[in-house]
Amino acid sequence: MKSTSSKKGQITIPQAVRKALGLRPGTVIEIRAQCGVFIGKKVGAEDVFAKWRGRGALPQRLSVDAYLKLTRSGGANSR
Numbered sequence: 001m002k003s004t005s006s007k008k009g010q011i012t013i014p015q016a017v018r019k020a021l022g023l024r025p026g027t028v029i030e031i032r033a034q035c036g037v038f039i040g041k042k043v044g045a046e047d048v049f050a051k052w053r054g055r056g057a058l059p060q061r062l063s064v065d066a067y068l069k070l071t072r073s074g075g076a077n078s079r
Helices: 015-021 064-072
Strands: 029-034 037-042
Touching: none
Parallel strands: none
Antiparallel strands: 029 037
């Protein structure tokens, strides 16, 4: 497939390619040139919870169920 750049340097990505890659309005694409070749890569959505996953610790090494039961019953340090 071919695409022609506009006066502003914009190009249209063919519909078949957009569909195959799942590109939608607002999708971020990383663009670079390497050895005379144009390379565009869809940037995946960042997992906003990834940096926090596994970092929490329950007080007194309680299980999740025990902690929820304690906090829901108005036990120690519940708000």
